[in-house]
Amino acid sequence: MAKYVIDCRGEKCPKPLYRVKRLVRIIDRDDIVEIIGDDEKSKGEIALAIEGMGYEILSIEDINSNTWRIVFKKG
Amino acid sequence: MxxxxxxxxxxxxxxxxxxxxxxxxxxxxxxxxxxxxxxxxxxxxxxxxxxxxxxxxxxxxxxxxxxxxxxxxxxxxxxxxxxxxxxxxxxxxxxxxxxxxxxxxxxxxxxxxxxxxxxxxxxxxxxxxxxxxxxxxxxxxxxxxxxxxxxxxxxxxxxxxxxxxxxxxxxxxxxxxxxxxxxxxxxxxxxxxxxxxxxxxxxxxxxxxxxxxxxxxxxxxxxxxxxxxxxxxxxxxxxxxxxxxxxxxxxxIWDWNDVRKIRKLRDLLIEKLLSEIPETYLNGPRGDKRLPNNVNVSFMKVEGESILLQADARGLIVSTGSACYSQELEPSYVIMAIRGKYEFAHGSIRLSLSRYNTEKDVLDAVSILKEVVENLRKISPL
CATH class of the missing domain: 3.40.640.10 (Type I PLP-dependent aspartate aminotransferase-like (Major domain))
Known part of the structure; x- marks a missing residue:
């Protein structure tokens, strides 16, 4: 089980979601992905897409007033 | 999937x-x-x-x-x-x-x-x-x-x-x-x-x-x-x-019977999308004046590219004429030309069929889009 980090701070929709989807295609089952970003719209859409792909969201949290972190497992 | x-x-x-x-x-x-x-x-x-x-x-x-x-x-x-x-x-x-x-x-x-x-x-x-x-x-x-x-x-x-x-x-x-x-x-x-x-x-x-x-x-x-x-x-x-x-x-090997089949699927898809997803509008004409494989709809209060990505995550491949480039949402120029309103152009998607599509595909596509549009509307700033 590997862990990957996508730091998409400074990037706007739809780039962060594209990066997540591209990574998901090449990683293994049970790998963990952590995404850090500051685009509020991407936060909601990434969470929806992860659920849509049937993967488990481990956590969604706000690190500070404009930065968030989502962690999920490719199930 | x-x-x-x-x-x-x-x-x-x-x-x-x-x-x-x-x-x-x-x-x-x-x-x-x-x-x-x-x-x-x-x-x-x-x-x-x-x-x-x-x-x-x-x-x-x-x-x-x-x-x-x-x-x-x-x-x-x-x-x-x-x-x-x-x-x-x-x-x-x-x-x-x-x-x-x-x-x-x-x-x-x-x-x-x-x-x-x-x-x-x-x-x-x-x-x-x-x-x-x-x-x-x-x-x-x-x-x-x-x-x-x-x-x-x-x-x-x-x-x-x-x-x-x-x-x-x-x-x-x-x-x-x-x-x-x-x-x-x-x-x-x-x-x-x-x-x-x-x-x-x-x-x-x-x-x-x-x-x-x-x-x-x-x-x-x-x-x-x-x-x-x-x-x-x-x-x-x-x-x-x-x-x-x-x-x-x-x-x-082209078979015009396939075209007739596709046209029926197109009409079913249009009917289901318009009846099952609120605030959905058909772009373009109906019937014989429309390509038999083309469906294009606008979903209000959502963006086409968001729908595309969310649908893709659920296994449905569609396309949009609008795109989000460099932080600016670029509306579909075709939808702008017929509707003249950004809200129609931003939330438009195209579903185009082929002889390989089935009635089950159509029904599943509507179900996926319904879920996607409902979820996106909940988080939409529009």
């Missing part, structure tokens, strides 16, 4: 029979024709190309000599539009509509930089080109009308017979991009007064990297690509024999 592919106006899956027909020309029969006479490899390549040319010609009631193989639909439009424009000594005015494909619009911009004038006429709320505007401009002296048979985004089938009449009455060259309409609606060039016409392979389950241009006998085009005499000097690169053979095969 089950994948439902509904982006068949972007490209289609190659038919197995097409692939089978192509394989010998990728493996053993790898020659290319060099002229009327040649060695056996050259002769078999020449024969294969001419058989495909005959199949294409027959499908639109043309003569084989009127079919030019090119390397893409974009090439075909460029060769016809720029090639015709370069022969114009006066009347250097070109007419198109606001909802053309980029291959037409960008060709016109290119010619505009060279001093040509071009006019983009309005369309109505269903995407029908205002023919009286075309006639008005043509009457004042134009050299070329460049437009489409079936619209790439909203599926509107133009009144090409009337366009042909204008072209004949005003003595203006008519180029039609039939990429999306070829083998979706019957085209007979004996009856249709068209001078040049683009025909697509990869939208009819043929291979990519090959297209065709119908050039009516007697029509003169200035070659825009130089370096050889092949394909009347208009598309002179080394021919992809396998692709040409595949294109011919895709035409040969």
């Amino acid at each position: 089950r994948i439902i592919y509904m982006d068949n106006q972007k490209t289609t899956k190659i038919d197995e029979k097409v692939l089978e027909a192509m394989m010998p020309y990728l493996k053993e029969k790898y020659g290319i024709p060099m002229g009327e006479f040649g060695h056996r490899f050259e002769e078999e390549a020449l024969e294969a190309i001419e058989v495909a040319r005959e199949l294409l010609a027959k499908s639109i009631n043309a003569n084989p000599e009127e079919i030019v193989f090119t390397f893409s639909d974009i090439d075909s439009d460029n060769i016809a539009i720029k090639g015709k424009a370069l022969t114009l000594k006066d009347r250097k005015v070109i007419i198109a509509s606001k909802i053309e494909r980029k291959s037409i619009l960008d060709s016109l911009k290119f010619l505009g930089d060279l001093g040509y004038k071009y006019k983009l006429v309005e369309v109505d709320e269903e995407g029908f080109i205002k023919l009286e505007e075309i006639d008005h401009i043509a009457a004042k002296g134009a050299g070329l009308i460049a437009t489409h048979v079936g619209n790439h985004e909203i599926g509107t089938i133009q009144d090409v017979r009337a366009l042909g009449d204008i072209s004949e009455d005003r003595n203006v060259h008519l180029h039609l991009d039939a990429s999306h309409a070829f083998l979706k609606v019957p085209i007979d060039v004996e009856k249709l007064k068209v001078d040049t016409m683009t025909l697509s392979s990869h939208l009819i389950h043929g291979p990519k990297g090959i297209s065709a241009l119908f050039v009516r006998e007697g029509v003169k085009l200035k070659p825009i690509i130089t370096g050889g005499l092949r394909e009347k000097g208009l598309s002179p690169g080394e021919p992809s024999v396998a692709n040409i053979v595949g294109f011919g095969k895709a035409v040969e």
Whole structure:
């Protein structure tokens, strides 16, 4: 089980979601992905897409007033 | 995850029979024709190309000599539009509509930089080109009308017979991009007064990297690509024999019963989307004036690209005319032209069907879109 980090701070929709989807295609089952970003719209859409792909969201949290972190497992 | 592919106006899956027909020309029969006479490899390549040319010609009631193989639909439009424009000594005015494909619009911009004038006429709320505007401009002296048979985004089938009449009455060259309409609606060039016409392979389950241009006998085009005499000097690169053979095969095995089936699925899809997802609007016309494989809808309060990505995550492949580039949401220019409102243009998606789609695909697609649109609306700032 590997862990990957996508730091998409400074990037706007739809780039962060594209990066997540591209990574998901090449990683293994049970790998963990952590995404850090500051685009509020991407936060909601990434969470929806992860659920849509049937993967488990481990956590969604706000690190500070404009930065968030989502962690999920490719199930 | 089950994948439902509904982006068949972007490209289609190659038919197995097409692939089978192509394989010998990728493996053993790898020659290319060099002229009327040649060695056996050259002769078999020449024969294969001419058989495909005959199949294409027959499908639109043309003569084989009127079919030019090119390397893409974009090439075909460029060769016809720029090639015709370069022969114009006066009347250097070109007419198109606001909802053309980029291959037409960008060709016109290119010619505009060279001093040509071009006019983009309005369309109505269903995407029908205002023919009286075309006639008005043509009457004042134009050299070329460049437009489409079936619209790439909203599926509107133009009144090409009337366009042909204008072209004949005003003595203006008519180029039609039939990429999306070829083998979706019957085209007979004996009856249709068209001078040049683009025909697509990869939208009819043929291979990519090959297209065709119908050039009516007697029509003169200035070659825009130089370096050889092949394909009347208009598309002179080394021919992809396998692709040409595949294109011919895709035409040969085309079954119009599939078109009837697709049309029924299209109507079911439209009905379900409009009835099951609130604030959903159909873009383009209904019935026989719409391409049989095209559905385009606008979902209010959501963005097309968000829908595309969320649908893809759930296995449904669709496309959108709007895109989010560099933090700016770029609306679909086609939807803007017919609706005039950003909210319609931002949330539009195109679902395009093929013979491989089923009723289950349609019902599942609606179910996925319903879920996606509902979820996106909950988090939408719009």
